[in-house]
Amino acid sequence: MTVALPKRPMRSMIRLTLFALMAWGQAQAQGTPAEKIETLWNCKDTDGRTTLTNQQSDTVGKNCRIVSQQRVTVVPAPSKSAAKSPANFPKESVNDRAAARERQRQTLEREMAQEQDLLATAKRKLAEQEAIRSGDEKNYARVLERLRPYQDAVEVHTKNIEALKRELANLYR
Incomplete structure (x- = not known):
């Protein structure tokens, strides 16, 4: 396989490295992403019925082959802090209530x-x-x-x- 290199490979590499660093920095700021490999199986059971599944437990006892396998990155949502009332917000006393x-x-x-x-x-x-x-x-x-x-x-x-x-x-x- 032949890959054509750009005329200025060093600049392209620097840009690619900077882009990768920026993406990594954003991922770190949002929380540690959890990586998972998602696998899709095509299985045939003893009766000849074809089933597509992503659950490995469904492949037991069947003739299965992997159709696709890809990495899935799940980034957890940032945790929300509870809304705080302003310092000068009036508080209701027990007697007032x-x-x-x-x-x-x-x-x-x-x-x-x-x-x-x-x-x-x-x-x-x-x-x-x-x-x-x-x-x-x-x-x-x-x-x-x-x-x-x-x-x-x-x-x-x-x-x-x-x-x-x-x-x-x-x-x-």
Whole structure:
């Protein structure tokens, strides 16, 4: 095999060496790369089925030949440091946090009392509507249709109360 040399082989060698040194320096700065040889096998089993694999454990007991073999360089990702808060960033004291939780608890309890009042009002209105029967409501579907908004209001307030109870329970977790 004949290789044609450049007219100025020394300059080319220097450039090639500098390039190799720069690449090596970058690899060292990013972390030590792990080199691995990746091998691809073409195997035939006893039934004559052909399989391509890169797992050496799959080649046991089969007639295999190496199709390709190449070096794979894996460079680990640089480790990320945890984000630091600035020195002048305000810190919350234990007392401030306790006071904030207390205010939040009071607000939730106030909302709970309002929702319970609204639920009682909605139940009262539903009971009033259930007691009323007009002459044109002989069809039970019409009665249900008339009562549906009142039942929905009761359901909404009941779900709101359940959600407020969950929030109060999770407040001190």
